Amino acid sequence: MEPERLPTGLFNAADYERLAPAHLPADRLAYIAGGGGWDTTVAANRAAFARWAVLPRLLRDVRGGHTRLRLAGQVLPHPFLLAPVAHQRLAHPDAEVATARAAEATGTCLVASTLSSQPLEAIAQAAGSGARWFQLYLQPERAHTRDLLARAEGAGFSAIVLTLDASIQLPSRSALAAGFVLPPECTAANLAGYPPSAPAPLRPDDSRIFQGAMRHAPTWDDLQWLLSATRLPVWAKGVLHPEDARQLQAAGAAGVIVSNHGGRSLDGAPASLSMLPAVRAAVGADFPVLLDGGIRSGQDAFKALALGADAVLIGRLQTYALAVAGALGVAHLLTLLQEELQACMAQAGCAALADITPDALVPCPDPLPTSPC
Amino acid sequence: MEPERLPTGLFNAADYERLAPAHLPADRLAYIAGGGGWDTTVAANRAAFARWAVLPRLLRDVRGGHTRLRLAGQVLPHPFLLAPVAHQRLAHPDAEVATARAAEATGTCLVASTLSSQPLEAIAQAAGSGARWFQLYLQPERAHTRDLLARAEGAGFSAIVLTLDASIQLPSRSALAAGFVLPPECTAANLAGYPPSAPAPLRPDDSRIFQGAMRHAPTWDDLQWLLSATRLPVWAKGVLHPEDARQLQAAGAAGVIVSNHGGRSLDGAPASLSMLPAVRAAVGADFPVLLDGGIRSGQDAFKALALGADAVLIGRLQTYALAVAGALGVAHLLTLLQEELQACMAQAGCAALADITPDALVPCPDPLPTSPC
Amino acid sequence: MEPERLPTGLFNAADYERLAPAHLPADRLAYIAGGGGWDTTVAANRAAFARWAVLPRLLRDVRGGHTRLRLAGQVLPHPFLLAPVAHQRLAHPDAEVATARAAEATGTCLVASTLSSQPLEAIAQAAGSGARWFQLYLQPERAHTRDLLARAEGAGFSAIVLTLDASIQLPSRSALAAGFVLPPECTAANLAGYPPSAPAPLRPDDSRIFQGAMRHAPTWDDLQWLLSATRLPVWAKGVLHPEDARQLQAAGAAGVIVSNHGGRSLDGAPASLSMLPAVRAAVGADFPVLLDGGIRSGQDAFKALALGADAVLIGRLQTYALAVAGALGVAHLLTLLQEELQACMAQAGCAALADITPDALVPCPDPLPTSPC
Amino acid sequence: MEPERLPTGLFNAADYERLAPAHLPADRLAYIAGGGGWDTTVAANRAAFARWAVLPRLLRDVRGGHTRLRLAGQVLPHPFLLAPVAHQRLAHPDAEVATARAAEATGTCLVASTLSSQPLEAIAQAAGSGARWFQLYLQPERAHTRDLLARAEGAGFSAIVLTLDASIQLPSRSALAAGFVLPPECTAANLAGYPPSAPAPLRPDDSRIFQGAMRHAPTWDDLQWLLSATRLPVWAKGVLHPEDARQLQAAGAAGVIVSNHGGRSLDGAPASLSMLPAVRAAVGADFPVLLDGGIRSGQDAFKALALGADAVLIGRLQTYALAVAGALGVAHLLTLLQEELQACMAQAGCAALADITPDALVPCPDPLPTSPC
């Protein structure tokens, strides 16, 4: 097999989005790029970044600059994490194993999805000494969830990311139109050993939503149970409402991830970035807050940090880089993102992440696109 | 005759609007879709929904969820009503009778128009045990109005919806351009027995508007008369100004319907949704307020409920579904709308309509379209 | 000669703008439609109307409705005036005489331009018993201005409209591009007897603007002189700044016309409608304030009246109607405008112009076009 | 060689931008027109002007009008300076010498770039008696900077413009796409005698940004050194943050130039015009503040002056005029800009620059383009 090479024309992280269509079948691209319904929230996620401009500062000495941070006890060299993305075999035969290798090579914390194409144990092995967290979907049977937790702990995952916003996920209209169906080789490898519970029948007046899809949706009780069932810190992913953030903090979460699942959950939800300041205000300055949704450049990450995030997660770009050039692509993407962030910091006079404060931004009177993507 | 079938591609309620052009001649489509003049208000009705995003809530237990409500004494299983739409034979040979059957099948309250293609008695019969209201246009002769009221009461209509905003209705420019004229088979069946009054001649300095078209426009006196002429509750349809709502409440109306006649009355009037909060504030929390105009999805209904409506009426979508697939289409449309509403409620953590409050919404900084329609 | 006929497709006043291109050579159309420079202010004038929606009112009795008003002592049947438009022979061989006939036929007050293609005496004769005002450009020689005033008074013009915003008028870029030059038959008939003064030579450091074009620009002294030189009321046309309005009121003007010369003067000036509320506030409730710029419908006039104007002037639409169908077209246009205004008043519950108050409008969150023009 | 001629179609200063594509190879045009990255800030610079309308004033006597100003001790006939633009040989073989001749002919203060294609001595000679400033990029070796200063002082440059915002300059995406590379004839003539310092190697964990590109970025210490190393006044160019302006004022700068390097530095920085009012407020009424970025007309300059600038610099337009018609083009451009400014002043009732105050502007509710460029 030929070793993978980077195609030409990759100047910016966002170029991976631009080049993806040449490396992915149209239906898979539609599935990955799409959100719920009409992609309203997908578009909102991007538009939110264009509403802020970055204010340069002059004459500051940033020659000692770096991007290190401490996140819930772990030291990371830079504030980019790889978001949990299911079914990576859709993008590349090497799937999550390639992503994990790129993570280790670039010092990036990887968040492996419950719905990975490859087993979490294989992903852990590929990640080597690199930081890794496990994204958890609560399973209908608590025994299965308990088993997943044990396996993740055993494989060296150092935190659990509990995704809370995916009980109802309506397909993207464009994925429907493109005729996307999950191909047979994309199975949920982690769940192979857990027999699916038989669907409980609905009574005549039951709602397919309230009494159907929501039957196994996580509740506050489930969260309490989970916190007692693992010794790992538990992050809550999918937070938009400040009050939910406050309650999760009170309940004992390690931190919150402000996210709308990249627009793949409730189509019509607000941009994650636009809820970030209120969430930060609700939990105070010291509680860990991450953000994902719409990040396509290092400057986007700068904006998220200025508005209150400690770090950001990269969803679609990761998948596009995987499709374009496998592990090499993902590693290159992470290098580009870091350099873009550093260049933006240097121009804004910030020598460390803590220097990135809200007054580095000014609102844009007419939002302008920050990239063609 | 072949039984009607649903065409493919119907994933969302809004798809009925998308498919309608394939099932309606262009001139009829222009007439139904159009508003007054340049369709300014038609567009405003849609745009108003895009200015709000829905805020998901996490971890709430909605397994006991439902959408029941009590409206002026009647219990309805869901908050969608079929708006009065005249001349339904334009859309389908089965016309209002098909719509009524769909209403009964889905537990939907039907509002029959004075200008139906079929007599109110036939509609009532088709509606069977289903809830039905009668939309009234005051007739030039009070005797005729009185007769209509008696017939509606006799046929089991349980409320009167008095439409107040249609004294002057200018044709849609696009309907004019498409050459639409009402075909001969579309007569106002209910009015067949009432001879039209001879048009009173205008004096030299009279205005065709003030002394002409407005001669028979309803006034506060007419409303008083109507309230005394029927034992049924009387809803006022076409309210936009909060002060009008307050006065209607004081005058004894059963409730108000915030509406601009789907943009078919004064072109240039504001979106109904944008006036809703002020109307709700004017009449207090307990007075019944409905809304129509621009609703194309269950999420749109959620937004209307969050901003103060008790329920919503469905105008054009109903007609499109009728054109696409007759009674079956209308029933399917109502099922889709309910499921979309339930999914939105579940994601917003609302187990009952009363849980849908204004803080479930956040304003969108840049309005984004919620659907391609 | 065939009597003129109305073409088909004239449903609204704005249709005259739509049809004009078929009745005018492209260069003349560009000259008439264009403003100064890039037509920024032309576009702003239109956009300003789209920022307001009209709020319908219900159940009000408007059967005694009318549109009469008293303007600086004169009673007019409706609040539309014909704005001064130079060189009407560009649009139609019958030129201002045709316009004047239409004015008389529709009870419209006509404002004849200093730069008419036909002499003011001929226009006055065609206007017959109709109200007429004379728009004055101060002439370099006071003797010539005095003569013009005497002629206007003698011909029965009952007011002077002093245009103040046209000392510098840069050509429209689109008129330049279309190669427009004033054709030889378009002369300034009123000025035929006044020999042009020799242009004063500029000194080396002189500016072509300050010491050139502005040499004969009107000043406060000139206004004082004019007020003493005529017994007619003097209106000031071209007012945008509230402070100018206040000073003109103090100086003795009969009223002000809020206008930016239809965008033909300073390209980049604000919409006249957007300055109207501040001007009205500056001069108080009782001082006469007219507005022009961008009015294309009776509803536009309604908005101007709601925001503080006593009446409005019609510029380009007048010229388009003249081009499309001569005197008949202008008369028809004025009839359409009146009926559109009346329909809007009736729907807004206004039986008289005084009922049109600011609370009849609500700001549009996203401005929508009110007409395709 | 044929003497250069002005092509037809040059009515406004902005026409030089319109005509430039016919006079420049596509790759050079892309390099000159482009900014950093996706040209976000380039677009923002233009959009900022469209957010303001100019308010005409009536009846004021401006016959003694002029545009003279005193800038840090120098009297200039008009408030347009030629911004420092590197590598002018890209646009025309006569390069900076042609620009300098045009500057002298029009009484314009020229700011020569460190990176000129021709030596500063040649530029000074061509500028003759005209005002000229020297734009300085600090050199890695202080000895080289000292030498540049000595040469500039010797050649009659009367001020230093220290550019502070160019330590990191990412290429324009469109210039990359057009394949632009600096052609061999475009060398930095001023720097020919200064051998480049060997690039210091990066250590393993060093950042290519913080420890690489930023190694020689100017700091507050460097500014202090510079102020002591020259007897000329030192302007700081590239200021956007009001706090930087205040600190530069305190440190002894002669004045600040509000600028984002024409969008060529941090892509995503705000429009320079939108930061101008805050900068003016920070330094008080009397400290010299210039502005550049996006100026394409005399009216744009008027807006900048109204919002707090004492004068403006012209970047790209200068280069386009040079490409279109050499020295003649640049001189003509400056004449057009002056007349456009004068016309705007006259219409706004301003007879001197000091009369141009913030109340001459009103915000535009919907920004409209002021020119097609």
Ligand SMILES: Cc1cc2nc3c(=O)[nH]c(=O)nc-3n(C[C@H](O)[C@H](O)[C@H](O)COP(=O)(O)O)c2cc1C
């Ligand atoms: C194809 C795809 C699959 C995803 N799968 C998961 C998943 O299994 N678990 C999860 O919590 N989030 C999942 N997400 C959401 C991402 O973790 C992340 O929230 C989102 O992609 C961030 O937005 P961005 O794509 O604009 O960066 C997925 C996203 C995509 C695009």
Ligand SMILES: Cc1cc2nc3c(=O)[nH]c(=O)nc-3n(C[C@H](O)[C@H](O)[C@H](O)COP(=O)(O)O)c2cc1C
């Ligand atoms: C074709 C058509 C006919 C209508 N006929 C009536 C009618 O007879 N009486 C009435 O009160 N409203 C009538 N309406 C208005 C509707 O009741 C309702 O207010 C409007 O359609 C709601 O907006 P929507 O179409 O965007 O849902 C009609 C609407 C349409 C589209």
Ligand SMILES: Cc1cc2nc3c(=O)[nH]c(=O)nc-3n(C[C@H](O)[C@H](O)[C@H](O)COP(=O)(O)O)c2cc1C
């Ligand atoms: C072709 C043309 C010629 C005009 N000539 C004059 C004129 O001679 N005197 C004057 O005061 N205004 C003149 N105006 C301005 C109008 O009186 C009026 O202010 C303007 O047209 C109103 O805007 P509207 O065209 O959008 O209605 C002219 C306008 C046009 C379009």
Ligand SMILES: Cc1cc2nc3c(=O)[nH]c(=O)nc-3n(C[C@H](O)[C@H](O)[C@H](O)COP(=O)(O)O)c2cc1C
């Ligand atoms: C091709 C080009 C080269 C430039 N070179 C320099 C330079 O050498 N030094 C500098 O301080 N600014 C330089 N600038 C920035 C200009 O001085 C000025 O800030 C900018 O062009 C103003 O924006 P405008 O082009 O929209 O007028 C350059 C700009 C351009 C377009």
